[in-house]
Amino acid sequence: MTSASVSTSDKLSVILVSTNFSQQMGGEAIKAFQIYQELVKQGVDVHQITHVRVKREMDESFPGMSISYVEDTKLQKFLYSVKPLQAFQKTVFFWIANKRIAEALRDRPGAVVHFTSPVSPVIPYFRVPGATVVIGPLNGNIHYPPTFYNREPMSYRLRRWTHPLLQFLHRLTNSGKQNADAILVSGGERTFQSLRMAGCRDSQLIASIDSGVLDRLYEEPRAIHTGRNLRFFQNGRLVVHKGTDMAIRALTRTKDPVELDIIGRGPELEGLKALVNQLALQDRVKFIEWIPDHSRLAEMLRQYRAFVFPSLAEANGIVVQEAMVMGLPVIALDWGGPALLVTPETGVLIEPRNEEYVIQELANAMDRLAEDGELAERMSIAARKSAVENGFLWSGVIRNWTEVYHRVLFARSRQVARAAR
Numbered sequence: 001m002t003s004a005s006v007s008t009s010d011k012l013s014v015i016l017v018s019t020n021f022s023q024q025m026g027g028e029a030i031k032a033f034q035i036y037q038e039l040v041k042q043g044v045d046v047h048q049i050t051h052v053r054v055k056r057e058m059d060e061s062f063p064g065m066s067i068s069y070v071e072d073t074k075l076q077k078f079l080y081s082v083k084p085l086q087a088f089q090k091t092v093f094f095w096i097a098n099k100r101i102a103e104a105l106r107d108r109p110g111a112v113v114h115f116t117s118p119v120s121p122v123i124p125y126f127r128v129p130g131a132t133v134v135i136g137p138l139n140g141n142i143h144y145p146p147t148f149y150n151r152e153p154m155s156y157r158l159r160r161w162t163h164p165l166l167q168f169l170h171r172l173t174n175s176g177k178q179n180a181d182a183i184l185v186s187g188g189e190r191t192f193q194s195l196r197m198a199g200c201r202d203s204q205l206i207a208s209i210d211s212g213v214l215d216r217l218y219e220e221p222r223a224i225h226t227g228r229n230l231r232f233f234q235n236g237r238l239v240v241h242k243g244t245d246m247a248i249r250a251l252t253r254t255k256d257p258v259e260l261d262i263i264g265r266g267p268e269l270e271g272l273k274a275l276v277n278q279l280a281l282q283d284r285v286k287f288i289e290w291i292p293d294h295s296r297l298a299e300m301l302r303q304y305r306a307f308v309f310p311s312l313a314e315a316n317g318i319v320v321q322e323a324m325v326m327g328l329p330v331i332a333l334d335w336g337g338p339a340l341l342v343t344p345e346t347g348v349l350i351e352p353r354n355e356e357y358v359i360q361e362l363a364n365a366m367d368r369l370a371e372d373g374e375l376a377e378r379m380s381i382a383a384r385k386s387a388v389e390n391g392f393l394w395s396g397v398i399r400n401w402t403e404v405y406h407r408v409l410f411a412r413s414r415q416v417a418r419a420a421r
Helices: 027-041 052-061 074-081 088-107 146-151 154-171 189-197 244-250 269-278 294-301 318-326 336-341 355-371 373-389 394-420
Strands: 013-017 045-051 067-070 112-115 132-138 182-185 205-207 231-235 259-263 285-288 306-309 330-333 347-350
Touching: 013 027, 013 088, 027 045, 027 394, 045 052, 045 088, 052 067, 067 088, 074 088, 088 112, 112 394, 132 394, 146 355, 154 189, 182 189, 182 394, 244 259, 244 269, 244 355, 269 285, 294 318, 306 318, 306 355, 318 330, 318 336, 318 373, 330 336, 330 355, 347 355, 355 373
Parallel strands: 013 045, 013 112, 045 067, 112 132, 132 182, 182 205, 231 259, 231 306, 259 285, 306 330, 330 347
Antiparallel strands: none
């Protein structure tokens, strides 16, 4: 049987490929880990291909997982040592990973090869001859709102400037994306447009949720909202595009003495602490850098009225999905990933007109929700309902993806049958 053929076994087989795979690293690494776990839970035969950097963690904590590793090369080490060239590491990883994919396909003929990360639509993929290939979800082509270009770091500016050129160059090559059987797209129209620029066909592109929320979070009691509650929070890595400084400045505009807890660490932490001191908000802003017992996180977050998240360049927003599953209204910008997740029934979306407007509207939204427990409760119920109906839980995300796997395998088998006539 060739790798293009559909296995005679009733059991679906999938080979996952991701640059990172870890329960400890966070971000795309833990997302890849959760994809593997949920596929196994749903009865799929799974093999993972990832970088050797995580081998020790996997051997010690998850020895039963089926994994093969891409070793470091001198070229990869060189690219890592030169910061402007680090982005090319992923390309080299995929080039070397093709050998591991071929080996895995010999053991699992007919398996779907699914590249689950990275999420950028400009990262090149190489063809996997004879294989059924799924890529994504991709959710890139996210930039700052035009009225916030003055805050845009040079790295974001360069990405915005070079993005059309990179995708045009993809058109000139016989890329893996152009030849994939399906590409999962979670970034809405901005990412669809990006992939079309790269020469991908609409028939390949399938709308998808970017990431899932662990089902056990839905099993936790929903946050109940009554009366007045002045407590709000932001949760996540403290980096410049999160707009945390605007949430802090908004406290100087609230009519009520609203309190904001900032949960997380990151390069912006010290600057944000200095801003709090400068604005004399020490009594109203609390920094919680680390929560030792993450099993209690859901219980802890239920005490708040809403999640405040004025991110200026959020491609998706897993933290938004988690807040909605817990029944917490979300206050976010009408931009990027959160704009695809939040509705007027489940939270407050603020048009990113300019910094002054956003800060004032953040203050207005916090005042309104702090005072109106009935409104917050309606949003809470709607948020959890929307999260389940729109497939935010990993169980729903993976069920949708397995339908895609079966569909592309069927289409591939028909192609093979026609070619054999």
